[in-house]
Amino acid sequence: MAGAALPLGRRLAGWARLKSPWITVYNSGACNACDIEIIACLMPRFDIERFGILVKGSPRHADIMIVTGNVTLKQASRLRRVWEQMPEPKYVIALGACGAAGGVFHGLYHVADDVNRVIPVDVYVAGCPPRPDEIIDAVVRCLGLMKEDAAHGGKEWRQEKPVPAPETGPAAGRRAA
Amino acid sequence: MAEVVIPIGPQHPALKEPVNFRIIADGEKIVRLELDLSYNHRGIEKAAEQRNFIRVLPLLERVCGICSHSHATNFAKGVEEIMALEIPPRARYIRTIIAELERMHSHLLWLGVAAHEIGFNTLFMWTWRDREAVQDTLEEMSGNRVHYGMNEIGGVRRDLTPAQIQAALSRLPVLEERVRQYRQMVESEETLLMRFRGVGRLSKEEVLKYGAVGPTARASGVDYDVRKDDPYLAYAEVPFNVVTDTSGDVYGRTRVRVGELGESLKIVRYCLEHIPEGPIRADAPHTAPEGETLSRYEAPRGELAHFIRTNGTDKAERIDIRTPTLANWTSVAVCLVNQNLADIPVIVAAIDPCLSCTSRLTVVNRNDGTAGVITFDELRRRRDRQWDRQELR
């Protein structure tokens, strides 16, 4: 295990990261179902706080962003920007069939289908919508990724090619300026 | 005094779904409000014209995750009406049971979210705990927690076994007890009353003028309820009351919803006990004759209207969806004016906005507070980046 060679500070930080993943939810045009299932995770039955997971309103405080649903064209640039506001190290979970490929909305004129077109996705979750236990499982898998990344010293080892920023239109360009 | 423009959304903790308000506030008072709901526009209506009825049903179910059964049932009901197809009584009862369970889960969800909006997380947790019991029942009956997939043209896809009916009936007493508790809690909890009473008041005349629907309208004493007005499914045979309130504020809307929880429980119990035997689906043709219908349905949030025009093929010529939230936005813009900044989440939540429903199509609406007349100003270039924006003027 490469972790043993790391200095104590890094190991401590790695441990803390696994024990306190804070998530923020971004609805990029979903039908709500994924969102209510995420909220259902907070409930007494599932209670994700026992894993140290908190849902935070500000992306500045979050470690993991859960993107629910297909990305509508209007949300694409906003999603990218909110993602850029998150501090490193950050991870993205795309929820549901829509997050993976657009689901039933695949091919509609106002939908960009895959979340990965806009921001790099670390974990996909299947289901329409995924059950709360599957969402928790996805966060745990994401924690596994974090652990491996910490051992490799970064996320680059599992990325074949970096995800390019989406080509933005004239209006989006104006806004950014 | 300087007015501050506060952009809320598209991503904001008070909103579980994307929407953008620009609140123009003077101190903590709201002067004006501008709305943009287009973030969820996916183009479902266009897609619904290009897919056949069988494929449209799951698509419409995913218009909204909370009232999925409403959209699918309403569409199936409309197409069946055009086809002049009578669905078997058992199918009607099963649809009614699912519909009322959906109303219960939606109202419990709303109660929790409204409590969360005022920071009352304990009530939030408790209602959602009880919502799980409803979800379990739905899951047992349909196999899914959220998108039930129960409907097809001509009936339902799954039958209820006696064991399922027994299991559902055994869960009802606990829920009835809890609903009684919630009613007590809503009427006596001090901070809840402080935040809900007198907030976002709409008079009966305003409700009629601005066309609010559902619990928002019923809280002001307007007893529009499609289940009674134009009975569909099994509602003509089931005894139930339309719950109304006279206060017209958020507190009234809360009481109406809690009251409807009790009525829904009664309906579910009646339907489970009186469900007729027989087949669960009728043979439906693949194509519908030329025709049109305005299919209406009382969704948890209010009256849902589908205008369906068919042209003799297996696809619809046009499906126009008018969701309850869209009808309610006009009244929200009215009752937000002159309210406190801190009350925005409560008032907006009080209509139970379902934005993914609404913004298949998008609306910006703005209100001139003093005159009380809706005027549409120029839509300025939106500033969407909420995080580092502050505008004084």
Place this chain on the structure above:
Amino acid sequence: MTDSLFLLVYIFLFPGFAFLILYAWALSFLDRKIAARMQQRVGPPFYQPFADFIKMLAKEVINPRGVDWRLFDAIPLVALAAVMTAFLYIPVTGASPLAFPGDLVVVLYLLSLPAVALFLLGWLSRNIFAAIGGVRAVTMLFIYEVPFFLAALTPALMAGSWSISDIVLWQQKNLWFVFLQPIGFVVALVGLQAKLERTPFDIPEAETEVIAGPWTELTGRRLALMDLCVQVSLVAGSALIVALFLGGPALPWTLSPPWLNALAGFLLFLIKTLAIILILASIRVATGRIRIDQLNDIGWKYLAGAALVQVGIALVINYLWVTP
């Protein structure tokens, strides 16, 4: 020599900074756990506040555009330092060695610094939500500070001293102030809840209204320090109330070896602060958030009124019973 060594140990190890931070984490864990149990949830594991703190320290620090990053770095530190200093004057095992006549005023002043720090952070963030949250924080400060000060004033009036350690000594000789001044105790508890910005007074950081208020733009170590500051305030505030109203760590009789006396006092301190936390957590769980104008009403009409009545009663008791 031994004296300065003792002081160093007192300030940095026990019951100073090291103990304070550990106890702050423990209390904030308990707070969350109690709330979770009341909401029928399991709640976080015991190391949660510590893990959160370490994780936030290790996160990237983002400087929002146009923000003075030096100030942004300094303010959380100042707020944390103020609260930690305040704790040093509060008796934990026995009278504080740093005590001086009038340290109550210093403690009260230092404890109100975090609210000012939050206001500055919100104002500097160049973010509309942070600015609104900051303004709300400072508005609230004006509302709850008066009743809180008045409530803290009454024990001092009766004990005839502005030193917290003296107040504790007075209670050791006579009677706990919670029995003499129940109204003041309640006002102080409510004031503390508002000071710590917990429900129903979490108006500046109301998630559904202003995202995270002044906290919105904080990242990495700034967030960690500010979070720690609030947790330490929780300890310092409840310790202050314990000292003022519940007799602090003082025992009614003196045990023979001094260390045993100190240990017993320390245990008493732990038990009493835990009781305060239990009350505060229950208030947090059982209420919703009120609006700032409603807080204004409550604060000035009822809290300040009750505190004034308490001061009056204290003066009468003083005249009839204490002075002669």
Place this chain on the structure above:
Amino acid sequence: MTTISTITERLQGFGTAEQVRSNRVRLKTTPDRVRDAITVSQVMLGCDRLVTISALDHGTTFELLYHLIGPHRIIISLSVSLQRDHPSSPTVSDLLPPAGIYERQIHDLFGIMFPGNPDLKKIILNEDWPADEYPLRKDWKPRPESFYGGIKTERL
């Protein structure tokens, strides 16, 4: 007492009215008479509430349907046919405030003008959605060289 037959009778003056369902009357009228028909429905027939405005594309014409309902729970559907080139119909948002919302969305998706509506700006679609493209028209296809919503995807 307003019954379905009195409504049908009363509306005959504005075009051909017929009862299409037990609780629905359908009136075929023209754009210049639609405001009068709505006023009559509101004032004399008690239909003070707008359910929705539906728009349809028939290829050569557009059709607008105003669905009104009142305390008697009878729906009046006023159907208006519009020419495809320069489709326009006078606004009813001053008579029925909720109509403002529906008119705006129909304007965005079908390109139908509502003269008199004080603000018919682009609202449903993104700010950079190309002008003169109305996605719900039957003949609309996305053009690959256009930007839709600030993003260009290879599919479009």
